[in-house]
Amino acid sequence: MAGVDTETLIDAWRRLLADSGKTWVLFEHGTCVVLEQPTGELAAQATEILREFGPVRVAGPAGDFRVLELNNGEGWLVTGHHPDVVTFVPLDDADDPTHLAVGILGRSRRDLDGTELHVVHVEDGRPGEA
Known part of the structure; x- marks a missing residue:
């Protein structure tokens, strides 16, 4: 499955989380892990969360999803069984x-991200961090 252009994903997540002050980590296929209590190595922290909550397992909560249509017409957010793991699916x-x-589609991208675990961007929203 082809991934979305990384810069497109970063721009979309920056708009989605603008002014939130949140720390987040983006994975190759559009899954974002928002770190509510960011500590230490952010990519490693997000990778551990996604390793556990990203892969889809048959007959378990990982197969469940909810689709939220974005008001700006850019696409959808697909949530799963962890409140801080969300996948962006562009309209196109x-x-x-x-x-x-x-x-x-979003669940399958989360599954890929949860299996491949390839971080493409880290946005550190902690005060005093860049």
Whole structure:
């Protein structure tokens, strides 16, 4: 499965989390882990969360998802069983814009991110950090 352009993903997440002061880590296929209590090595902290909560396991809570349509028309957010793990699906990526199809696409991207664990960007929102 082809990933979304990294710069497009970074720009989208920056807009989504603008002025939130949140620390977040972005993975290759669009999954973002928001670190509510960022400590130490941020990429490693997010990777541990995604390693546990990213992969889809049959007949478990990892298969569940919720689709949130963005008001700006950019696409959707697909949530899962961890409140701080969310996958962005751009409007142009969905051949079928139904929530079921978008949810399955987002869940499959979260599964890829949770298996491959390839960090592409870290945004440190802690005061005094860059």
